[in-house]
Amino acid sequence: MNPLSIGIVGAGAIGRMHAEVIAGSGFATVAGVADPTEAGRQFCRERGLAWYPDHGALLDAGGIEALILATPNQTHLDIGLAAIDRGLPALIEKPVAVTVAEGEALAAASASAGVPVLVGHHRRHNPVIAKAREMVRGGALGRLTNATVLYTFYKHDAYFDLAWRREPGGGPVLINLIHEIDLIRFVCGEVAAVQAVTSGKVRGLPVEDTAAVLLELENGGLVTISLSDTAVTPWSWDLASGELPNYPPQAKPVNSHFISGTEGSLALPSLEHWRYDGEKSWFAGLTHGVLPVEPESPYRRQLRHLLDVTRHGVRPLIDAADATRTLTVTLAVQEAARQRRRLEMDFG
DSSP states (O other), X not given: OOOXXXXXXXXXXXXXXXXXXXXTTSSEEEEEEEOOXXXXXXXXXXXXXXXXXXXXXXXXXXXXXXXXXXXXXXXXXXXXXXXXXXXXXXXXXXSSOSSHHHHHHHHHHHHHHTOOEEEOOGGGGSHHHHHXXXXXXXXXXXXXXXXXXXXXXXXXXXXXXXXXXXXXXXXXIXXXXXXXXXXXXXXXXXXXXXXXXXXXXXTOOSSOSXXXXXXXXXXXXXXXXXXXXXXXXXXXXXXXXXXXTTSOOOSSOOOOEEXXXXXXXXXXXXTEEEEXXXXXXXXXXXXXXXXXXXXXXXXXXXXXXXXXXXXXXXXXXXXXXXXXXXXXXXXXXXXXXXXXXXXXXXXX
């Protein structure tokens, strides 16, 4: 089988990461990279990759079976529509778009043309998350009662050298919390209502640095999320899961997600499973075990999924319509905090 020929738009940190994953995959190849910057051109020169100044030139060159968009959020709609117009399946990095309306436009165009759009909520491809979904959706924990998510970490000062990261929209709600929203939707169920409080008092910037979020799920479960990018803790998926090599290994394994139900509970990323083997009572001893999974890079699995979608017609694990729901809930967190009231979700 010939490798899947992929074009990449954007040679920033995420685009370069995709290029490295493709290079080591054995089943895909980079056909070319579009990036208007000299740094992007230099990256391509160093790795022997074809360079193009923009996505139009890349598409016109031909020889591409699929496209990866690793560009600023505000460009996702136009470039995504261009890929759809060429009949090219596209993997768009999260968030799917800047606004719900743009996400819906991408979803509608994808459906109308019959050209799949995938969205890079990569955690869905992590074997740990897949196992957690299997446990929850399969009823192993009984009826879901509640989940607790900790996403607390510290962003170094240099991170804020870019002005947009100091302004509304550049904070941890849209940049980081969106991952947790998608994980909860995927594993635990759809969100019915949102409440939230945000604060920016630690750094004193116009953008939030901390948030407390309450999600009500359609199945009755309640989810609390503690979020901060100014807290010195190991309790975040990025630090605890070991998904990315640029984060150092922790001195001691920790968990960041705790999912509870009427028949048992699950901690992530360790996949520790707690349950009663006999009488269910807080006076009885709980049984503890760790569920086995075969670890694999979620980015590599996502790339393999892109191949399956492109070559074999497999349905995207998360398409533009699904990702727009994740964006809708994430934006609702900001709005609920602004209005200081509970907001109901209406997905029709």
